Amino acid sequence: MPYIHFTEEQKLRASEVDLVEFLRRHGEKLIPSGAEYRMSSDHSVTVRGNEWYDHAVKQGGGPISFVQQFYNLSYPEAVTRLLDGEQGCIYTAAPKQEEKPKEEFALPPANRDMRRVYAYLLNRRFLDRDVVSAFVRAGLLYESCEISKDKTREYHNAVFVGKDENGVPRHAHKRSVNDIGKTSRINVEGSDPRCSFHHTGSSDRLYVFEAPIDLLSFLTRYPRGWQEHSYVSLCGTSEHAMLWMLEQDPSLRTICLCLDHDAAGIEASGRLTEILHEHGYDEVGVIQPEHKDWNEDLKARRGLPAQEAEEHPQLITASEICDRISRRVDRSRRDYWEQDIPNLIDYAKINLQWKQFDRAMECMEHASALALAVYERELRQLGERCSTEELADALYRRILPHQNRGSLHRRPADLTTQFQSVLEKALAPGIRSGTEKRALADRWLELAVSFAKVPVKYGADILEQQQKQAIPQQEMG
Structure with missing residues (x-):
């Protein structure tokens, strides 16, 4: 496109555009992830205010570089897009981000029983009771009960716990078990991403999943002798928990990547394979579910509607x-x-x-x-x-x-x-x-x-x- 001169004020305004609002107006579905939002079309990309970061390639920046990168636009085209051509609606500036002190990790308070979690996992997610109970007995799964700030409502979540090498809880992933309203999935503040939800076996094989329910669904689908092997949920697609498992157990040499059968899962599998090769692991395989994820496979086996796999x-x-x-x-x-x-x-x-x-x-x-x-x-x-x-x-x-x-x-x-x-x-x-x-x-x-x-x-x-x-x-x- 021809040369376009932007004033310093215009460049500043473009660099302060709220990316969350920008993406929503462009039809992008955003998934809450702590204080950030994760792009539904690319789970490795998170946005917060006027900042973005691609965890897959370890790079990020502001609105201008984001639009250049993900909309394939030149610099003047990106600024013009962010300023909406200087006519009509102009995107609001993101509020200045204040550095928050890092919170100490603490497990959410436990409920008196696990009635809701068992009902949700067994009746709605179709998980095997014995598999679920094994993780409950290991102290890796329980039901939380949290009170709203105005003390008028209770929030019940399935909490998937990750422990360190000494058996001390260091990570917790909460998933709402409520049938009504938007489903909530979030890691507890202060969680150590290395010590995610996992099981350590005695064989040389490690199975890697995106979410805890994916892991439990796989064990429900293939229950025979599952305790012998090791399994880890990344609670996303970052490699930290996988590498930590390999560091803790040098006997693990065969890694099976069992991520979702969609564009984000396919990209993450390729990226994780490269990382494993760089760390000296040659026996790396990819196992894809028939449908979008392993829980959708369980639904299909029961004759229920299941979300189809998505090829990249x-x-x-x-x-x-x-x-x-x-x-x-x-x-x-x-x-x-x-x-x-x-x-x-x-x-x-x-x-x-x-x-x-x-x-x-x-x-x-x-x-x-x-x-x-x-x-x-x-x-x-x-x-x-x-x-x-x-x-x-x-x-x-x-x-x-x-x-x-x-x-x-x-x-x-x-x-x-x-x-x-x-x-x-x-x-x-x-x-x-x-x-x-x-x-x-x-x-x-x-x-x-x-x-x-x-x-x-x-x-x-x-x-x-x-x-x-x-x-x-x-x-x-």
Whole structure:
């Protein structure tokens, strides 16, 4: 877009926009999480006032960077969006955040009995009584009773307790058992995120879940000998509790990630897998429920309506795009990659600036096919051959949604840097060994993947927008 000059007052006003209000007005569902809100469409992202933080990639900032990152807008476009074009409604500024002293952890007061919790978990969540009772006897599950400030109401919650290595409670996750009103799920203030709700067994296997009820639902579904293994609920998607379990028991070597079957769960599984590999754990597997989560599977087994699994939009679009790119390999000019690839990056950058997105995506697919063609040529020189289907699969398996985030406008600069690095290796003088030839081929494949990620992300963004637009229509229907 053309250059837009913003006054310092306008920039300040944009940087103080309340992100909670902004997201709600844009149709984003927000989930309360302590003093913050978690985005329903991306559980790893939390917002509070005019601040955001992405726990998956460990970065955050203010409203301008948020809109740039999650709406794929340039800086002037982001400021214009936050100021609503300087006409009509202007978003209110977020109140200044005051640093609160960290509260000491304390378990919520216990109720006299567990009638409500048992009724909720057994009759509404369909959990096995023996499984629930085992955690009750271990002091890891009880019913709380809290009085409202005006002393007119009682709040009853299922409290899932996490203990440290000495058996001392350090974490508590509360879940409302009331049938009426909005369901509340929250970690108690002062909880240590490492010591989340868990069970320690004697085998070398650790099962990882998002929520305590997911964990208990899995044990209900697969009860045979469950006490032998270890289980942990992350109470979200952060890795802290999982890594703490592994630190406490070095014999745990096989990790099964059993997160939700939705976009957030798929991204978290990919991110946690990388973290585990970085810590030296090679035996990492992903087990997905048939429906959205393990409790929905229990509902389905009883013949009740269950929320369907949600595939990640990027994985949906990646299949067609990778197949399309691989079919272009035979038509690509392998001997002209040194000139063609930089030109395609430049054309894509110009088209992105002028919002000619379809043309920009065509450039990215063409560049990906060209890099993939050079990769295929390198393999042939090593005595290996790849079919069109094998090339498409090689691309698809490397499209990892948790790695493919952020603004599309920044991609051309990153791709130029990556291409220059590959170019330097490809044009280096001397005779290459077999290992060096293999490494160069892999670099070409990774470059092809990086190009393919751009149209995959663009297509997924469009698909998500269509899905959001379809929800109100379905509700009206």
